[in-house]
Amino acid sequence: MKSTVCILGSHPRTRKDFDFARTDCDVWVFNEATSNKTFPSVNAVFQMHVEAIWRNPQNRNDPGHYDWLKTQTEIPVIMQDVYADVPASVRYPLEDVLALLNGDPAHFLASSVPLAIALACLRGYKRIEVYGVAMETNTEYQWQRESVAFWKGFAMGRGIEFHFADDTYLCALYGYETEVTLPYETFDGRIKEVFPQVDGLSKIYADAANVLNMAVNSFERGENSYEKIMPSVQAALEAGQFLGIIDGAIQENERYKAKADAMREAAGSFVFSRQEFEGSAAKLQEEVEKFKKQFAALGGQLGLVHKSAFEAARGSPKRAKIIENYKQILHDYLKINNLLAVYVGAVRENLRYMKRLDSGIKAAGGEKSEAVLLEGVEHA
Numbered sequence: 001m002k003s004t005v006c007i008l009g010s011h012p013r014t015r016k017d018f019d020f021a022r023t024d025c026d027v028w029v030f031n032e033a034t035s036n037k038t039f040p041s042v043n044a045v046f047q048m049h050v051e052a053i054w055r056n057p058q059n060r061n062d063p064g065h066y067d068w069l070k071t072q073t074e075i076p077v078i079m080q081d082v083y084a085d086v087p088a089s090v091r092y093p094l095e096d097v098l099a100l101l102n103g104d105p106a107h108f109l110a111s112s113v114p115l116a117i118a119l120a121c122l123r124g125y126k127r128i129e130v131y132g133v134a135m136e137t138n139t140e141y142q143w144q145r146e147s148v149a150f151w152k153g154f155a156m157g158r159g160i161e162f163h164f165a166d167d168t169y170l171c172a173l174y175g176y177e178t179e180v181t182l183p184y185e186t187f188d189g190r191i192k193e194v195f196p197q198v199d200g201l202s203k204i205y206a207d208a209a210n211v212l213n214m215a216v217n218s219f220e221r222g223e224n225s226y227e228k229i230m231p232s233v234q235a236a237l238e239a240g241q242f243l244g245i246i247d248g249a250i251q252e253n254e255r256y257k258a259k260a261d262a263m264r265e266a267a268g269s270f271v272f273s274r275q276e277f278e279g280s281a282a283k284l285q286e287e288v289e290k291f292k293k294q295f296a297a298l299g300g301q302l303g304l305v306h307k308s309a310f311e312a313a314r315g316s317p318k319r320a321k322i323i324e325n326y327k328q329i330l331h332d333y334l335k336i337n338n339l340l341a342v343y344v345g346a347v348r349e350n351l352r353y354m355k356r357l358d359s360g361i362k363a364a365g366g367e368k369s370e371a372v373l374l375e376g377v378e379h380a
Contacts, residue, residue, distance in 0.1 A: 002026045004127040005120045008033070008042075009113065012201070012242050014165040015132030025129070028120075030112050032061045034075060035068030046078045046112045048092065054079075063231060078119070097122055100154075108150035117151040120160075127161040134166050182272060182353065184264070187257040190349075194249050201246060205239040209334075212236045216330065219306075220323050222314040229306070233330070240334060241341040248345025252280075274357045281350035284343050291340040298333040305329055 004025040008018060010033065026043040031054075034045050047054050047069070059065045069077060069086045079089045097118045098107055109115050113133055120128050135145045149169060156162050215232040256272070263270035305326045312319035 001123065001125075003125060004129065005123075005125045006129045006131065007113065007116045007120070007133075009130070009132035009134075011132045011134040011166075012197070013132075013134060016197075016200075017165050018129075018131040025127075026125075028116055030116075032059065032065045035062050035065045035072075042075055044076045044078055044090075046116055048078070048080060048112050048115055050080070051083070060234060078116075092119070093122065108147040110147035111144040113144065114147035114151045117148065117155060121151070121155050121158060125160065127163070128155055129163040129165070131165045133164075133168075135168060182356070184260055184270065186353075187253040187260065190253045191250055191257070194246050197246050198243070198250075201239070201243040205236070205243045208232075208236040208239040216327065219309070233302075233333075236334060237337050240338040241344075244338045244341025245345035245348065248342035248347075249349050251342065252346040252349040272353075274354055277350040277353045277357070281347050281354065284347045284350065287343045288340065288347060291336055291343060295333070295336045295340055298329060298336060302326070302329050302333055 002025050005028060006018060006022070006025045007028045008015060009030065020040055027041065028044045028046060029042050030046045031049070034042050054069060055066050057063065057066060062068075069088075073087050075088060076090045077086055077088045078092050079086065080092060081089070082091050083089045092115065097109070097115075100118065100122060101107060109118065113130070117128060117130070130148075133148070135148065145168065148164075152162055152164060152169070212229075212232040212235070215229045219229050260270040260272070305322060309319055309322040309326055312322055
């Protein structure tokens with residue numbers, strides 16, 4: 001066991017910051033990360049879901065995940081129990097982890113990440129690093145953020161060095177930092193921050209699209225089943241989502257920068273209140289919901305047409321017509337997926353700025369202080 005453990009999630013923004021050539025640390029990952037070859041070398045995999053999930057042959061992230069669990073013996077798989085069909089399974093020492101809390105019922109173990117951090121504390125690591133974990137939305141990640149924050153504080157309280165490779169927990173210092181408006185440089189700075197990711201994500205998407213195109217060609221020749229082509233579809237969808245989210249972030253910051261420029265030209269200064277971002281997020285979320293419905297409908301059509309094409313006689317005019325329809329639906333499916341991701345990225349930027357302003361408002365002393373400060377800015 002090394003003195004440092006690096007816990008790697010799947011979010012591309014900070015996962016890419018981890019140097020896979022490192023030899024000074026143990027590496028822990030989650031779920032399908034190793035079975036689908038996302039990570040080159042790991043020391044443990046956390047698969048803490050119930051049996052029905054990890055045994056599912058229709059796993060949407062990796063249909064071959066259960067086969068990997070049944071056959072590989074080199075990497076320990078941390079699970080709820082030891083399972084006969086998973087030869088590398090290791091039972092998670094839940095009782096020992098809970099004992100760290102001296103009987104406090106608030107264990108804050110709301111996802112795999114805090115479970116991993118808690119185990120790292122139990123095993124006595126001197127340093128914990130977390131990459132690829134963002135927990136950005138206020139829906140499914142709300143409780144997970146609290147859990148990670150708790151175990152981050154627990155680890156630091158035990159003298160463990162802790163590096164969290166994201167700005168998730170950055171906030172204004174109460175009473176000292178009173179930013180309730182955003183500096184003009186904010187938007188251009190954000191663009192410069194995320195733009196370098198475009199080339200890499202564009203290449204990943206192009207490669208995924210190329211693999212999918214080859215899979216579709218094989219299907220057209222009658223060589224591929226639905227189960228064989230779907231991993232290629234899923235890979236293209238995920239690559240398009242990552243690229244679209246970055247594109248949406250860039251476009252939204254460009255929009256705010258242009259708006260700020262117009263305000264400065266007309267009035268000599270600019271100011272965006274929290275309501276500006278809240279209103280934009282709400283309007284953009286309406287588009288997100290619209291595209292979600294289109295995406296779901298196209299997904300259903302895709303499955304039905306794929307089934308029809310598979311059942312039609314090879315070389316028949318009927319199958320050729322169905323294949324052309326299938327290609328068009330698939331094209332629209334990927335396009336809507338990408339557009340959906342762009343709007344999701346734009347929504348996240350507004351939520352990000354709302355969070356930043358909320359932090360400043362709290363540090364300034366609340367809404368009344370915000371009103372006074374904004375009034376001063378507007379009359380400056």
